[in-house]
Amino acid sequence: MAKTGDKPRVIIVGAGFGGLAVARQLVGKDVEVVLIDRSNHHLFQPLLYQVATADLSPAEIAWPIRSIFSHTPNVSVFLGEVTGIDLAGKSIIARDHRVEFDYLVLSTGAATSYFGHDDWEKVAPGLKNIGEATEIRKRLLLAFERAENAENEETRQQFMNFVVVGGGPTGVEMAGAIAELAKQALSHDFRRIDPRDARIILAEGAPRLLGAFPEDLSEYTRQSLEKLGVEVILNQPVSDITPQGVRIGDDFIQSANVIWAAGVKVDHMADWTGAKTDRGGRVEVTPDLAIPGYPDAFVIGDAAHVAWRDGLTVPGIAPAAKQMGKYVGKRILDRIKGNNTPPFTYKHAGNLATIGRHRAVIDFNGFKLKGVLAWWVWGLAHIYFLIGIRAPALVLVQWAWSYIFRKKGARLITGPVEPDPEKTDVHRPL
Amino acid sequence: MAKTGDKPRVIIVGAGFGGLAVARQLVGKDVEVVLIDRSNHHLFQPLLYQVATADLSPAEIAWPIRSIFSHTPNVSVFLGEVTGIDLAGKSIIARDHRVEFDYLVLSTGAATSYFGHDDWEKVAPGLKNIGEATEIRKRLLLAFERAENAENEETRQQFMNFVVVGGGPTGVEMAGAIAELAKQALSHDFRRIDPRDARIILAEGAPRLLGAFPEDLSEYTRQSLEKLGVEVILNQPVSDITPQGVRIGDDFIQSANVIWAAGVKVDHMADWTGAKTDRGGRVEVTPDLAIPGYPDAFVIGDAAHVAWRDGLTVPGIAPAAKQMGKYVGKRILDRIKGNNTPPFTYKHAGNLATIGRHRAVIDFNGFKLKGVLAWWVWGLAHIYFLIGIRAPALVLVQWAWSYIFRKKGARLITGPVEPDPEKTDVHRPL
Numbered sequence: 001m002a003k004t005g006d007k008p009r010v011i012i013v014g015a016g017f018g019g020l021a022v023a024r025q026l027v028g029k030d031v032e033v034v035l036i037d038r039s040n041h042h043l044f045q046p047l048l049y050q051v052a053t054a055d056l057s058p059a060e061i062a063w064p065i066r067s068i069f070s071h072t073p074n075v076s077v078f079l080g081e082v083t084g085i086d087l088a089g090k091s092i093i094a095r096d097h098r099v100e101f102d103y104l105v106l107s108t109g110a111a112t113s114y115f116g117h118d119d120w121e122k123v124a125p126g127l128k129n130i131g132e133a134t135e136i137r138k139r140l141l142l143a144f145e146r147a148e149n150a151e152n153e154e155t156r157q158q159f160m161n162f163v164v165v166g167g168g169p170t171g172v173e174m175a176g177a178i179a180e181l182a183k184q185a186l187s188h189d190f191r192r193i194d195p196r197d198a199r200i201i202l203a204e205g206a207p208r209l210l211g212a213f214p215e216d217l218s219e220y221t222r223q224s225l226e227k228l229g230v231e232v233i234l235n236q237p238v239s240d241i242t243p244q245g246v247r248i249g250d251d252f253i254q255s256a257n258v259i260w261a262a263g264v265k266v267d268h269m270a271d272w273t274g275a276k277t278d279r280g281g282r283v284e285v286t287p288d289l290a291i292p293g294y295p296d297a298f299v300i301g302d303a304a305h306v307a308w309r310d311g312l313t314v315p316g317i318a319p320a321a322k323q324m325g326k327y328v329g330k331r332i333l334d335r336i337k338g339n340n341t342p343p344f345t346y347k348h349a350g351n352l353a354t355i356g357r358h359r360a361v362i363d364f365n366g367f368k369l370k371g372v373l374a375w376w377v378w379g380l381a382h383i384y385f386l387i388g389i390r391a392p393a394l395v396l397v398q399w400a401w402s403y404i405f406r407k408k409g410a411r412l413i414t415g416p417v418e419p420d421p422e423k424t425d426v427h428r429p430l
Numbered sequence: 431m432a433k434t435g436d437k438p439r440v441i442i443v444g445a446g447f448g449g450l451a452v453a454r455q456l457v458g459k460d461v462e463v464v465l466i467d468r469s470n471h472h473l474f475q476p477l478l479y480q481v482a483t484a485d486l487s488p489a490e491i492a493w494p495i496r497s498i499f500s501h502t503p504n505v506s507v508f509l510g511e512v513t514g515i516d517l518a519g520k521s522i523i524a525r526d527h528r529v530e531f532d533y534l535v536l537s538t539g540a541a542t543s544y545f546g547h548d549d550w551e552k553v554a555p556g557l558k559n560i561g562e563a564t565e566i567r568k569r570l571l572l573a574f575e576r577a578e579n580a581e582n583e584e585t586r587q588q589f590m591n592f593v594v595v596g597g598g599p600t601g602v603e604m605a606g607a608i609a610e611l612a613k614q615a616l617s618h619d620f621r622r623i624d625p626r627d628a629r630i631i632l633a634e635g636a637p638r639l640l641g642a643f644p645e646d647l648s649e650y651t652r653q654s655l656e657k658l659g660v661e662v663i664l665n666q667p668v669s670d671i672t673p674q675g676v677r678i679g680d681d682f683i684q685s686a687n688v689i690w691a692a693g694v695k696v697d698h699m700a701d702w703t704g705a706k707t708d709r710g711g712r713v714e715v716t717p718d719l720a721i722p723g724y725p726d727a728f729v730i731g732d733a734a735h736v737a738w739r740d741g742l743t744v745p746g747i748a749p750a751a752k753q754m755g756k757y758v759g760k761r762i763l764d765r766i767k768g769n770n771t772p773p774f775t776y777k778h779a780g781n782l783a784t785i786g787r788h789r790a791v792i793d794f795n796g797f798k799l800k801g802v803l804a805w806w807v808w809g810l811a812h813i814y815f816l817i818g819i820r821a822p823a824l825v826l827v828q829w830a831w832s833y834i835f836r837k838k839g840a841r842l843i844t845g846p847v848e849p850d851p852e853k854t855d856v857h858r859p860l
């Protein structure tokens with residue numbers, strides 16, 4: 001589609017935290033904003049693990065992108081998939097169509113990385129979108145059903161062993177939530193198995209959990225998880241994942257339920273931009289977050305490699321994407337007016353991770369907090385963040401309500417149930 | 431599985447309204463209750479159309495069956511599929527397993543019937559379970575996305591034409607809710623189409639909508655739907671459904687969105703019971719709801735043909751299933767004790783149907799109600815019914831909250847997006 005009208009057109013690819021922040025900056029300005037995403041909803045990814053563990057429903061953490069921009073006529077939303085970029089020709093390619101832009105923002109986020117073992121994906125799903133979250137939810141819930149129906153102790157235990165690979169915030173949160181599912185929510189629901197017998201294993205190759213946090217919080221996290229009933233294995237790399245289980249160090253743990261929370265990668269950026277990318281596939285952007293040589297094309301969020309402090313790069317977390325988006329929105333307006341913009345600087349608010357429903361760890365640039373108080377701060381921080389997406393207080397209250405009062409209320413097995421690898425027929429009663 | 435222990439074993443197949451009511455009657459009694467269902471959740475089917483039209487999330491109308499019987503040790507719940515019955519041998523067959531019973535209750539409900547045109551199913555899904563409801567939701571929402579991306583007016587209109595086949599309560603409710611989706615919830619969300627231009631057509635072969643209601647309420651329903659923007663076509667049979675549209679009477683209406691709400695049938699009963707079934711596949715049961723010749727095996731709910739009044743049979747609605755379930759629970763206890771039980775009598779509370787969010791029609795055995803007041807009665811009746819399933823008031827309040835305040839909040843397109851029949855690429859932006 002060629003441009004019509006006089007307004008500069010800004011194309012934003014990806015409606016995550018970064019893309020939304022750009023669009024927000026440009027609402028009501030003298031630009032035509034085109035926001036393209038593969039899915040029709042913005043996802044509040046920090047709470048995605050709660051869909052996977054049946055705490056929340058998808059609609060409680062995802063909002064139609066269109067509804068966010070219902071009343072902002074200069075923003076158009078398109079459900080579509082970008083397949084290529086022509087930076088020199090100032091256009092994007094979506095299948096066999098070409099769409100021209102004056103300014104481009106790539107905020108396409110990150111995908112799950114299996115570090116070269118793509119065959120593990122089918123056995124050990126990652127957690128990046130609603131589809132994967134409901135798939136994991138289905139597997140977790142079916143595992144207990146299959147254990148209840150199992151014919152012998154070995155099969156039963158295989159279904160009752162849950163292995164989470166990766167000890168970052170997502171892995172810690174998943175392991176804690178699965179422990180609560182097994183040891184608390186389901187504890188009275190079965191007659192032939194006791195869900196409290198489930199083994200929940202969290203495997204991390206590094207010497208400690210939550211590597212981005214101070215060491216004492218890592219240790220506190222390990223202890224808290226163990227109190228919830230999680231076995232934490234540190235310092236042992238995962239070397240194989242099969243339908244039968246996981247090889248961790250020298251041990252093979254029988255398990256039909258492996259969840260991958262170990263790594264992310266950025267797709268397409270080298271191809272699309274021709275720019276230098278780091279090992280994770282992130283574009284090494286200029287100080288104003290542009291693609292080198294293309295001052296009107298920007299990369300933000302998880303897809304951008306931005307230098308920070310102590311040799312680190314800006315972390316792939318929601319507040320960072322939001323800050324970059326806000327900056328690029330302003331930067332585009334400045335360029336239109338011919339103004340300069342100071343380089344982007346990242347303000348790190350802190351690191352948060354929750355451990356089950358009543359404990360969390362927080363590191364606010366050295367000010368550390370842990371336990372129940374940290375959990376409340378974690379909750380408030382998320383509510384504050386949610387307000388940024390959906391103003392209506394009603395939605396917010398409903399969300400808080402759901403999370404606080406509805407314990408594992410979304411325990412639905414939906415979608416096709418495939419025969420499981422061990423041929424234990426879930427459809428066989430008794 | 432052979433029986434162990436002395437207690438009589440009652441197997442209940444199907445955890446709908448009827449099956450749950452039987453199990454409830456037997457909680458804490460001196461019997462072993464085995465409740466088997468193909469899915470892990472009890473579904474509040476009267477509100478299923480609200481999942482299809484993005485008003486409610488699946489978890490708001492479905493509850494894990496296990497959680498309902500967490501604290502009732504004499505009730506076991508199994509996820510499983512029954513594949514046959516051996517009445518003479520007093521056992522059920524689930525795949526290659528055989529499970530013995532002393533008493534059996536079949537409460538397996540009804541399936542969608544295409545009146546011999548099973549090829550229509552793929553084009554025009556019915557509405558019987560969560561999977562079908564989210565499939566319809568996806569199709570409805572994608573239709574608008576595809577219309578927005580369409581290249582010409584003809585394709586656009588095809589995606590903007592919605593046809594609901596069948597003018598019973600489900601068809602009326604679907605048509606009203608789709609009209610509200612298009613004309614209200616989505617009205618500001620698109621830039622190239624105006625969702626208010628959508629045509630919503632409700633096709634009924636009989637001379638009036640809601641055939642079970644008094645004529646003046648049928649007429650009121652038609653007028654109310656027309657006010658919401660629904661075109662009601664009466665007296666015209668649907669003779670063909672293809673990916674391009676629907677033939678209604680002599681007209682062919684181009685439409686990529688056809689929803690089937692026209693008929694139900696009962697599967698398996700003739701095979702399983704050997705008993706006489708009616709045209710709809712329902713078992714003609716004895717006055718105590720047993721299978722003729724097998725006084726310990728009962729059929730209840732949609733699967734049972736039970737004479738009522740004026741030559742009619744007891745309707746396939748939730749309150750009827752619940753009454754039958756309660757009766758059969760008592761009947762089993764009476765048989766164990768050697769007591770007689772008076773024959774089952776159906777108490778008809780009334781017929782309800784809602785027309786969008788603010789109107790309903792109610793017929794309480796001749797006492798008629800319509801409009802806003804009827805809508806509130808409809809809402810209260812459903813809340814009352816919900817209390818019967820899940821006691822906790824919190825869940826109830828949350829449900830009411832969701833429905834009253836969260837307008838079309840569950841507008842999520844999830845699951846794989848297949849290429850559409852017209853080759854309009856939904857993934858192509860602009």
